[in-house]
Amino acid sequence: MGEMRRVYLDNAATTMQKPPCVVEAVTAALTSFGNSGRDTGGHALDASRVIYDARCLISDLFNLGNPKQVVFTCNSTEALNMAIRGLFHRGDHVISSVMEHNAVLRPLYDIEEDQGVSHTFIGVDEKGRLLVSEIEKNIRPETKALIFTHASNVTGNANDLHAIGKIAKKHGLLFIVDASQTAGVLPIDMQDMNIDIVAFTGHKGLYGPQGTGGMAIREGIDIHPLKSGGTGVLSYLKHQPEEMPTHLECGTMNAHGLAGLHASLNWLVKEVGIDQVHAHEIALAKRFYEGLKDMEAIRFYGDYDTDQRAAIVSLNIADYDSSEVSDQLESDYGISTRPGAHCAPLIHEAMGTVNQGMVRFAFSWFNTEEDVDYAVKAVRELATDI
Amino acid sequence: MRQKELRLITTFHTTADALACERACKEQGFSGRIIPVPRQLSAGCGLAWSCEPGKEEEFAEFLKEHGVEFDEMATILF
Numbered sequence A: 001m002g003e004m005r006r007v008y009l010d011n012a013a014t015t016m017q018k019p020p021c022v023v024e025a026v027t028a029a030l031t032s033f034g035n036s037g038r039d040t041g042g043h044a045l046d047a048s049r050v051i052y053d054a055r056c057l058i059s060d061l062f063n064l065g066n067p068k069q070v071v072f073t074c075n076s077t078e079a080l081n082m083a084i085r086g087l088f089h090r091g092d093h094v095i096s097s098v099m100e101h102n103a104v105l106r107p108l109y110d111i112e113e114d115q116g117v118s119h120t121f122i123g124v125d126e127k128g129r130l131l132v133s134e135i136e137k138n139i140r141p142e143t144k145a146l147i148f149t150h151a152s153n154v155t156g157n158a159n160d161l162h163a164i165g166k167i168a169k170k171h172g173l174l175f176i177v178d179a180s181q182t183a184g185v186l187p188i189d190m191q192d193m194n195i196d197i198v199a200f201t202g203h204k205g206l207y208g209p210q211g212t213g214g215m216a217i218r219e220g221i222d223i224h225p226l227k228s229g230g231t232g233v234l235s236y237l238k239h240q241p242e243e244m245p246t247h248l249e250c251g252t253m254n255a256h257g258l259a260g261l262h263a264s265l266n267w268l269v270k271e272v273g274i275d276q277v278h279a280h281e282i283a284l285a286k287r288f289y290e291g292l293k294d295m296e297a298i299r300f301y302g303d304y305d306t307d308q309r310a311a312i313v314s315l316n317i318a319d320y321d322s323s324e325v326s327d328q329l330e331s332d333y334g335i336s337t338r339p340g341a342h343c344a345p346l347i348h349e350a351m352g353t354v355n356q357g358m359v360r361f362a363f364s365w366f367n368t369e370e371d372v373d374y375a376v377k378a379v380r381e382l383a384t385d386i
Numbered sequence B: 001m002r003q004k005e006l007r008l009i010t011t012f013h014t015t016a017d018a019l020a021c022e023r024a025c026k027e028q029g030f031s032g033r034i035i036p037v038p039r040q041l042s043a044g045c046g047l048a049w050s051c052e053p054g055k056e057e058e059f060a061e062f063l064k065e066h067g068v069e070f071d072e073m074a075t076i077l078f
């Protein structure tokens, strides 16, 4: 028997395959970077320049218009924690949704307990689509912000940021977007969509290394820093300097990782183009869905009638435990997927899948039609033989 | 879907515990493998250890001896 084929379809967790230029950039950085921001030696400056250029690329990607307002963190969870814990005061209220990941939910539960900041979660319809019309009804005098994911990491459904941004603008609310699943995949224009903060992670749709991420913050928004420490500048100040991005960055940066993110951003924007990448990924997701949708034993979750979504297809086979299905896909077919709750408990409650979980398939630029056809065959076999 | 078999499934609070279990079992030549947590058990860290059923107490003892903390142990069809 030959070696089992291996097909990685867990790209919503992290894109496993990175472009070769990312590998080269990290490797080069590992033998050439000094400590960015700490001195003016050539090696330190090399690191500083690459990080600055990465800020410029992120600022352009989200049409922020100011690279100094781009802060790097180790992932979007850290960025979301900084924003959610650093913006609100006792008595404030925020509106979010059941589509959110624990990276948003848990900080919200924490600030409710620790800081007396309350929240309302907007629900979804039977296909998992956000009930946008419910947002305005839930705005109160003490409401300060709308916090929404761009796309669900469970159903793949994307929210209409234009529509939500309009509501935020009309009521003078902050609009914070979790773009973990969509940065580098769907267009995000902070100015056009009235977005104040975009949190992103480097290792998914941006094809960079794990341990990179951050947020783009509209000028004039003051986030109280979560951490303070060495910045390499203004060393005699007792507190974290007010200037951005230093205000929200301290300690040695992950310059090696950011060198990789810098390379992946260049690749994504200048070489392949994010529209191209999305078109490829969504075509694969559609091919997968189309290849299975006639199977009676399979139940899909999410709205597959639009291309404005993340390239995710989540399903269950009859009433089989999603863990069992995922395990069999891995052990018998070499196909990596993600079962269970995907760190997003409320959307599973809304879709009625707390017990069963879902098997999530997520496609990347590096997947092929052959990968999809192989996965379709595998799922068809599992769903026939029940 | 394949035929389910009776397996002894152990769950853990953290991924570190699950991997400590895998390492201890490998070192002792015990067979078994990491699987996603079956829904009958509490989700814990997401990883579970699946091995031959029977000898539950000995296995619990073995894990304790190796300083591996676990959450639940159950013999179920998976």
Ligand SMILES: Cc1ncc(COP(=O)(O)O)c(C=O)c1O
Pocket: A012, A013, A075, A076, A077, A078, A100, A101, A103, A149, A151, A152, A153, A178, A180, A181, A201, A202, A213
């Ligand atoms: C919607 C969403 N938000 C937040 C996160 C957290 O991303 P990270 O683990 O990179 O911080 C993820 C990814 O797991 C996600 O899918």
